[in-house]
Amino acid sequence: MTVQTPIYLDYAATCPVDPRVVDAMLPFFTQMYGNAASRTHSFGWTAEQAVDNARAELARTLSADPKEITWTSGATESNNLAIKGVVEYVQSGAEGTRPHVITAVTEHKAILDTCKYLERHGADVTYLPVGPDGLLTAEQVAAAITPATVLVSIMFANNETGVVQPIAEIGKVCRERSVLFHTDATQAFGKVPIDVDAMFIDLLSMSAHKIYGPKGVGALYVRRRKPRVRLAPQIHGGGHERGNRSGTLNVPSIVGFGEAVRLARESMAEESARIQGLRDHLHDRIMAENEHVFVNGAYDHLLPGHLNISFAYIEGESLLMALKDIALSSGSACTSASLEPSYVLKAMGLDDELAHSSLRMTIGRFTTREEVDHVADALKRHVTRLREMSPLWEMVQDGIDLNSIQWAAH
Numbered sequence: 001m002t003v004q005t006p007i008y009l010d011y012a013a014t015c016p017v018d019p020r021v022v023d024a025m026l027p028f029f030t031q032m033y034g035n036a037a038s039r040t041h042s043f044g045w046t047a048e049q050a051v052d053n054a055r056a057e058l059a060r061t062l063s064a065d066p067k068e069i070t071w072t073s074g075a076t077e078s079n080n081l082a083i084k085g086v087v088e089y090v091q092s093g094a095e096g097t098r099p100h101v102i103t104a105v106t107e108h109k110a111i112l113d114t115c116k117y118l119e120r121h122g123a124d125v126t127y128l129p130v131g132p133d134g135l136l137t138a139e140q141v142a143a144a145i146t147p148a149t150v151l152v153s154i155m156f157a158n159n160e161t162g163v164v165q166p167i168a169e170i171g172k173v174c175r176e177r178s179v180l181f182h183t184d185a186t187q188a189f190g191k192v193p194i195d196v197d198a199m200f201i202d203l204l205s206m207s208a209h210k211i212y213g214p215k216g217v218g219a220l221y222v223r224r225r226k227p228r229v230r231l232a233p234q235i236h237g238g239g240h241e242r243g244n245r246s247g248t249l250n251v252p253s254i255v256g257f258g259e260a261v262r263l264a265r266e267s268m269a270e271e272s273a274r275i276q277g278l279r280d281h282l283h284d285r286i287m288a289e290n291e292h293v294f295v296n297g298a299y300d301h302l303l304p305g306h307l308n309i310s311f312a313y314i315e316g317e318s319l320l321m322a323l324k325d326i327a328l329s330s331g332s333a334c335t336s337a338s339l340e341p342s343y344v345l346k347a348m349g350l351d352d353e354l355a356h357s358s359l360r361m362t363i364g365r366f367t368t369r370e371e372v373d374h375v376a377d378a379l380k381r382h383v384t385r386l387r388e389m390s391p392l393w394e395m396v397q398d399g400i401d402l403n404s405i406q407w408a409a410h
């Protein structure tokens, strides 16, 4: 059977908007276009009602209260609001204190860059290492807590590898020590069950476009009781969203986000099983058909749709180039002119070569078995071809230990 190309296997980067989500959004552009903050007429009331419905969908999916949901422009903003919001609130209350934040080296740049910023603005940050499997432990977090610690921020699941952290255990440690716990759940929300009470989560970041909603809208869960979380707002003006985040609400996108969340929650069990079945099939074929390939991240702790694999003795970029009709990501990040190996994979102990030779394949709602088989076929063909062209591969085949070679200086 022929499949239509290009094939999209990069659902962790973004998703197509589900047509049902588009249908839900459309009337809010031209018919129900009121400002949700307009209290004096039905246009405003209709918009506010729609926003409230969406808020309730998110809250229900987290076992939270709708009052605990703050709309943002996406998870990058949610992460900024959570981390700067907590730290700056503490700083505003006690002149001269240096609040301490704990996070991990494998976090998204929206966390790491925010922490770097705070280090230049009167805060201290501890970056916890991860194991070769990409996992952290609650014991590591407990050991890093000091009397100055105000916030722990650990992502629910990693965007590059799909590794899911022991969130409830980490949350429990934080609650016992009266430290706030934030989690960037952008990859996990809508895909695995999340209960903010059972997991002791105080702040949680979400984004619509990773779950078949529109780009440019997200939310932050902010616990209101036991404990009540206080944030310094990052955007001022008008006091929308209980003062947490001012600005006229993007009603069509919020409606779309709510519908995307409803669809994700209602189909979660069935959809996860289907997507994981495809992912396992792709994994099994790649492992059976290629030598010297390694899964990055603890396979039994992955999100259902993630697969990150290193193909030793191949440049990831050459493989990407050969797989032009398949949309996926490599373990190399283009920073200006140079190709940097993924900091996430390097933190898991991979050398530059293996990090560069990795591919992230992420499967989603619209992926078919035919597409997955096409990808496995193409991988087998190109991996074989590229290795046949590689002098390193020839040496490996001849049984030469590459680590024993004294390379000439270059």
Ligand SMILES: *Cc1c(COP(=O)(O)O)cnc(C)c1O
Pocket (backbone or CB within 6 Å): 012, 013, 073, 074, 075, 076, 077, 108, 110, 155, 157, 158, 159, 184, 185, 186, 187, 206, 207, 208, 209, 210, 216, 217, 218
């Ligand atoms: C995509 C992503 C973000 C950024 O979300 P935006 O809504 O695009 O700003 C943050 N964290 C993680 C883990 C992500 O996967």
